[in-house]
Amino acid sequence: MDSWIEGPGRAFKRPLPGSTNYLSAYDRFGRLIRLPDGKPKNKNSSQSGDVDQVKARQSEGGNPALVPDGLDQAAQENDRQDTTKKDSNALPPESLDDLRPFPLNNSFRSQPVLSEELREVIYDQVVNRDRSVREVSVEYNVSMERVGAVVRLKTIEKDWIEKGKPLAKPYARAILKMVPTTPYLGSRTTHESINDLPVHSATRQQIFYPTSESRAFTRVDAAHVFRSGLLPADKRIPHPQLVEREKLEIAQVPKSEVDEIMNEWVAAEAARKQAIEEREKAEEKRLVKTVRAPRWDFKFRDINVDESGKDGRGQKGVGWRYGFPHQDRKRGQVRIPTSVE
Amino acid sequence: MVVKIRLARFGKKHAPFYNIVVAHARTARNSKPLEVLGTYDPIPKSPPPNDPHARPWKDIKLDRSRAKYWLGVGAQPSDPAWRLLSMIGLLEPKYRPSMVGGKVEKRSLIYGT
Structure with missing residues (x-):
């Protein structure tokens, strides 16, 4: 034990800033594998193809201020120059090996989190520039749920700053130094895959559905087989317009036309949503x-007493119901909210 | 027997919640009524924090046409029920602020307080 602490474990006594500090990032002599003067490079070089995909760590002296659109290009140039300049003394970007917290589990990799800068830009785009969550999600390749969460949390943060509440800044800084982060790189920013098909509970069953060979069995039919009324996979993905765009691009439609069609699509979608909203408001x-x-x-809401049914126990009925024991003290009842809508 | 429109207290300790019910006057408060007209949640809901003009509100659910029917056939609202029904114009308000003020003044004259 002591020999390990004095030997290869010495590196972990003081965590290295700007690195994940996982065991697998070091060789058995306690040397950081990805350092240029580190000897055992063979394993890394074989994976160098993947290395490009790994998110580059946000440089520590990175510009904390918000980067407006006009300065995007300049910011990118700066970023590149910074990394090339610093290469001599700064750490090289982490390889996939450095992102494995559990040495025996090869498939588990630390996923990057949004950098402070990128979060600030997302908040600015949604709140100050009034762009839709969908647009921002597509532009920076961040899922819509995450964009929503960033906006909510940033709103709270700014509210706290305004009220003079103390923020745990040193803690946030320390954590962000130890986890991989996605830097803001203008429109080249890529955080995650945004168009994954969410698993619908109705589609988790295995169905053997006999159908004639002559019939064209499409995804629409498949959805109907799973549950009537279920939308096909093409419509359940978060950004169906991206698929349309890809189709147009494959058909070699000129880019300006594609943009126009896409804008129309987005406008129609927005109009449809607004119509629904207005209808609900009127109701x-x-x-x-x-x-x-x-x-x-x-607030007096008009209801219909008949909705509780003949026996007064209908699900839609209003009011505290008679003859029902309360379930709230029963074991296994969840009394705290499990999701945020 | 007199039919009344009254409130039946449900809910928990410190978290009242009322059913607005039509029931015979001599039955117990929470016994099964002739009809549940709606509910009254007396705990005010706080407005969303980001809207400075929003006001707190109390939720009331009421079947207006059934309430009108029961009033038409002679059901007698209790005072709290009268207050709620008068808010949406089904009844004349029973106690106006001016009337209450007058009563208080009279009483103070009588009792000399």
Whole structure:
């Protein structure tokens, strides 16, 4: 034990800033494998193809300020120059080996988190420039859920700063130094795959469905077999417009036309959503009557007593129901919210 | 027997929640009523923090046409039920602030407080 701490384990006594500090990043003599003067390079060079895909670590002296659109190119140039300049004394970017926290589990890799800079840019684009979550998601290759989460958390952060609440900045800095991060690289930013098909519970069953050979059995039919009313996979993906764009590009439609078609698609989608929203609002206005009182409003929602059914136990019925024991003290009841809508 | 429109308290300790019910006057408060007209949640909901003009509100669900029917056939609302029903114009308000003020003044004259 002592010999390990004095020997190869010495590197872990003081964590190396700007590195993940995982066991597998060091060889058995305690040397950082990816350092240029480190001897055992054979394994790494065989994987050098993958290395490019690994997100480059955000340089530590990186510009913390928000990077507006006009300065994108300049920022990228700077980034490149920085990395080439610093190469002599700074650490080279992590290889896939450096991102394995568990030495015996080859398939587990640390996934990068959004850098502070990128989060700031996402918040700015959505809140200040009024761009849709979908657009921002496509531009920076960040999933829509994550964009939403970034906007929510940044809103809270800015609120706290305004109110003068203390922030755990040193903690955040220390953590961000130890995990791989996705830097902001303008429109070249890539964080994750954004168009994965979410697994719908209806599609988790294995179905043997006999159909005639002459029939063209498409994804639409497959969706219908899983559950009637289920949308086909092409429509359940987060960004179906990207598939349309790809199709047009394969058909060699000129780029300007593709852009136009895509803009139309996005506008139509937005109009459809707005129509639904307006309809819901109108319905709400019809059903709910608000009465103003000095301290609060009373909102009267019109309901239908018949919805509780003949026995008064219908699911849609309103009110505390009679003859039902309460389940809330029962074992296994989840009383805290499990998801944020 | 008199049919009343009244509130039946459900909910938990410190978290009241009322069913607005039509029931015979002499039955127990939480017994099974003739009909559940709706609900009244007296705990005000706080408005979303990002909207400075939003006001807190209280949720009331009520089947207006059934309430109107029961009033038409002579159901007698209790005072709290009267207050709620008068808000949406089904009844004349029973206690106006001016009336209450007058009563208080009268009483203070009588009792000399």
